[in-house]
Amino acid sequence: MSEKEHAQLLKKYEQLREFCEKTHRNGVIYTHIALALARGITDLYYVNMETDALIEYHTDDELGVLTEARRGTDFFEGCERDAKRYVHPEDQAAFVQAMDRSFLTHALERSKVYELTYRRKRDGEFFYVRMRVSRVEDDRRYIVIAVSDIDELMRKRQAEQRMLEERAIYARLHALTGNYLCVYVVDPETERYREFSATDNYEQSFAQAKEGEGFFEKVRREARFFNHPQDIEPFLSVFTREKVLAEVKRSGLFTLTYRVMMDNSYIHVILKAAMVEEKEGPRLIVGLIDIEAEYQQKETEKEIARQREIFNQITASLAEQYDTLYYIDIETSTYREISSTDAYKKLNVPATGNDFFAESRRSIRKYVHPEDQEKAVRLHYKPRTASTSSCASRTSTRRFRPGSPWRRARRRASPIPRLRSGWRPIST
Numbered sequence: 001m002s003e004k005e006h007a008q009l010l011k012k013y014e015q016l017r018e019f020c021e022k023t024h025r026n027g028v029i030y031t032h033i034a035l036a037l038a039r040g041i042t043d044l045y046y047v048n049m050e051t052d053a054l055i056e057y058h059t060d061d062e063l064g065v066l067t068e069a070r071r072g073t074d075f076f077e078g079c080e081r082d083a084k085r086y087v088h089p090e091d092q093a094a095f096v097q098a099m100d101r102s103f104l105t106h107a108l109e110r111s112k113v114y115e116l117t118y119r120r121k122r123d124g125e126f127f128y129v130r131m132r133v134s135r136v137e138d139d140r141r142y143i144v145i146a147v148s149d150i151d152e153l154m155r156k157r158q159a160e161q162r163m164l165e166e167r168a169i170y171a172r173l174h175a176l177t178g179n180y181l182c183v184y185v186v187d188p189e190t191e192r193y194r195e196f197s198a199t200d201n202y203e204q205s206f207a208q209a210k211e212g213e214g215f216f217e218k219v220r221r222e223a224r225f226f227n228h229p230q231d232i233e234p235f236l237s238v239f240t241r242e243k244v245l246a247e248v249k250r251s252g253l254f255t256l257t258y259r260v261m262m263d264n265s266y267i268h269v270i271l272k273a274a275m276v277e278e279k280e281g282p283r284l285i286v287g288l289i290d291i292e293a294e295y296q297q298k299e300t301e302k303e304i305a306r307q308r309e310i311f312n313q314i315t316a317s318l319a320e321q322y323d324t325l326y327y328i329d330i331e332t333s334t335y336r337e338i339s340s341t342d343a344y345k346k347l348n349v350p351a352t353g354n355d356f357f358a359e360s361r362r363s364i365r366k367y368v369h370p371e372d373q374e375k376a377v378r379l380h381y382k383p384r385t386a387s388t389s390s391c392a393s394r395t396s397t398r399r400f401r402p403g404s405p406w407r408r409a410r411r412r413a414s415p416i417p418r419l420r421s422g423w424r425p426i427s428t
Helices: 003-038 075-086 089-098 101-110 151-177 200-206 215-226 229-238 241-251 292-319 356-367 370-378 386-390
Strands: 041-048 054-059 066-072 113-122 125-135 142-149 180-186 193-198 254-262 265-278 281-290 324-329 335-340 393-400 407-415 422-427
Touching: 075 089, 075 113, 089 101, 089 113, 101 113, 101 125, 125 151, 215 229, 229 254, 241 254, 241 265, 241 281, 265 292, 356 370
Parallel strands: none
Antiparallel strands: 041 054, 041 142, 054 066, 113 125, 125 142, 180 193, 180 281, 254 265, 265 281, 324 335, 324 422, 393 407, 407 422
């Protein structure tokens, strides 16, 4: 062998060695890439679309390495058979349709990858998986099917979606009522809870965890700090898991009214609890509602009713002493007759009207003795200021004729404290 031939042979050897080393390096790189991509994949199938031949790989849970599990010759027929055993009943139809040779062929002609999310059984429990199907580019007879466990991701998304739906429901409730302080969703069996909405005032006043365990014990513990001292024992005596659930089962709704501290003052609230059915099972919905405005309104109505009763009693007593009683709005001059004797009614003075003082002056001209008219008329003009009504006024006429003959009478006007602008002239 000549030196020239020897040199050419060495050159070819170096080129071959470099090619082998490069191929090995690329092989290692591709292996690393494949292993990285395989992480998260529970099962992988290498399928011949023409012959139904398959190679099934499983991922090692600890190492994340794909290992061959079995080989077969009936991939599509086996998919339809296994669907009834391992796929959730609600997902079986979609899975069987996807694992049809004709369907997959058309799907992969339209797109490089076909995906399907469904629930699959493992150890007696269903979990979510995502199946991705793609062709082998350099041999289109083959497809690769990768199945990934996405159960945690799906359940997280579902929880987030439920929270969004719950918040939307709360927003509608708040728009209708405008007085919900907070709403909790409670698992009646485990007592695990989550808050899905609360007002800013509630969060600032109570600073409670958004979710946690032991709902009933937590509420009972906080009640000792936030409930009105007079309401603590009554609250603790009825707010227990057993009593709340028993009342909800009996009547469909548990309610409890008490006082809590918010913004450094006590307000009246009502706690309501009812059971609803969700996908995960029954859930107890607990809402706390601010009823302070309603309570104050009722208290005001009670006070008005009490004062009205006192006024009616006074009026009944005075009616026995006077020929007639009038109630006058000092601002508008409108009036109405409260009571009058039969003799006074014969005068035919209007029982109601829009200007008491003008009507009184007309009546004076008709029924008061001429010598007393001017003095009486001067007293029947509307007071100019509110201070005018601060005290009672009294005058006497020498003669007054409700019928015949003339007789003496007395006129008296007194302010009524129930109305800011009210006077009650009492005349005989």
